Amino acid sequence: MKQTTRFGLTFTLENNRLKESRAKSETAQDSAKAVTKSQPAPQESDISAAEQDNLSQLLGELEHLVGLTKVKELVREIRAYVEISRRRAQFNLKSDNLVLHMIFYGNPGTGKTTVARILGKMLAELKVLPKGHLIEVERADLVGEFIGHTAQKCREQIKKAMGGILFIDEAYSLARGGEKDFGKEAIDTLVKAMEDYKTEIIVILAGYEKEMERFLRTNPGLRSRFPIHLHFPDYNSEELLEIAHLMVTERQYQLSVGAAEYLRHYLEEQLEAKQANFSNARLVRNIVEKAIRRQALRLVNRRLYSRDELMLLRREDVKQIAEEDEDNFWQT
Numbered sequence: 529m530k531q532t533t534r535f536g537l538t539f540t541l542e543n544n545r546l547k548e549s550r551a552k553s554e555t556a557q558d559s560a561k562a563v564t565k566s567q568p569a570p571q572e573s574d575i576s577a578a579e580q581d582n583l584s585q586l587l588g589e590l591e592h593l594v595g596l597t598k599v600k601e602l603v604r605e606i607r608a609y610v611e612i613s614r615r616r617a618q619f620n621l622k623s624d625n626l627v628l629h630m631i632f633y634g635n636p637g638t639g640k641t642t643v644a645r646i647l648g649k650m651l652a653e654l655k656v657l658p659k660g661h662l663i664e665v666e667r668a669d670l671v672g673e674f675i676g677h678t679a680q681k682c683r684e685q686i687k688k689a690m691g692g693i694l695f696i697d698e699a700y701s702l703a704r705g706g707e708k709d710f711g712k713e714a715i716d717t718l719v720k721a722m723e724d725y726k727t728e729i730i731v732i733l734a735g736y737e738k739e740m741e742r743f744l745r746t747n748p749g750l751r752s753r754f755p756i757h758l759h760f761p762d763y764n765s766e767e768l769l770e771i772a773h774l775m776v777t778e779r780q781y782q783l784s785v786g787a788a789e790y791l792r793h794y795l796e797e798q799l800e801a802k803q804a805n806f807s808n809a810r811l812v813r814n815i816v817e818k819a820i821r822r823q824a825l826r827l828v829n830r831r832l833y834s835r836d837e838l839m840l841l842r843r844e845d846v847k848q849i850a851e852e853d854e855d856n857f858w859q860t
């Protein structure tokens with residue numbers, strides 16, 4: 529069964545567990561009868577109250593992220609859809625297997641890994657995945673250097689990800705080197721694992737939008753195996769500053785007015801001169817973490833200090849970092 533959502537997302541439903549429960553239904557007529565009987569649907573759901581609590585907490589975590597409106601909406605859709613599919617199965621309504629392999633398009637630091645991690649936990653609560661943990665890999669973890677090496681490397685990573693999500697960052701690089709490259713073997717091995725362990729592993733391919741689109745064009749068989757596509761746009765300066773505030777608050781620090789002002793200005797400048805490797809929220813995280821170390825250095829030899837001072841990141845703490853050698857900066 530195919531269903532197109534508001535964002536043009538196409539779900540292909542295929543879930544063995546749902547199939548099992550469907551097999552239990554005796555005839556189509558029985559199912560029709562079951563539908564007409566009114567039953568208290570929500571209570572019928574086999575998600576316990578504790579699991580609902582965990583789900584709400586995970587959705588809260590998602591909401592807490594700055595921006596990402598469409599991503600959030602799509603994740604809510606996936607969650608609702610999975611849950612309703614399960615309830616439908618309880619009423620013997622038609623539902624095929626859920627295919628939840630995904631492609632995440634977006635630049636570095638746009639929240640792809642963060643969202644994948646939340647999704648994994650969510651799908652575990654919904655019992656779509658046994659464990660829901662996330663194993664993040666890249667080309668070097670999957671592609672070997674001699675015959676047989678690639679299959680072995682892939683198997684190792686698949687084994688680690690079993691029960692959860694295998695997140696392949698910069699997945700387009702698997703196609704690097706063309707036909708003779710071992711990357712192709714890695715793709716084939718992954719596709720086979722997706723078939724063999726349909727209900728135990730979800731594969732997410734992530735990477736820059738253009739590169740991922742090119743990758744899918746050169747591997748046309750792949751697109752249909754990954755029915756869910758999420759786009760992670762770059763953050764604007766407002767959002768980046770909000771992320772900075774969130775990050776410092778989480779660490780029990782705060783930005784002085786001057787520090788926030790300086791940071792806003794700096795981020796606007798960076799956005800204007802945006803480089804290809806602009807790292808969005810990761811850039812902010814680097815600034816915050818370095819500013820915290822600068823503040824420590826500024827305060828460490830003082831004999832008198834207050835609680836407020838221990839919390840405050842001043843303009844000078846942020847400023848010094850921003851003025852550091854940029855090459856150095858991007859890499860850390």
Ligand SMILES: Nc1ncnc2c1ncn2[C@@H]1O[C@H](COP(=O)(O)OP(=O)(O)O)[C@@H](O)[C@H]1O
Binds near residue numbers: 593635641
């Ligand atoms: N929308 C957001 N709100 C708050 N923090 C964010 C947001 N997006 C990313 N971050 C933070 O930025 C850092 C990089 O995010 P990450 O998910 O690793 O990005 P990606 O996988 O796209 O490179 C992480 O510390 C993450 O918590």
Ligand SMILES: [Mg+2]
Binds near residue numbers: 640697
């Ligand atoms: Mg990542």
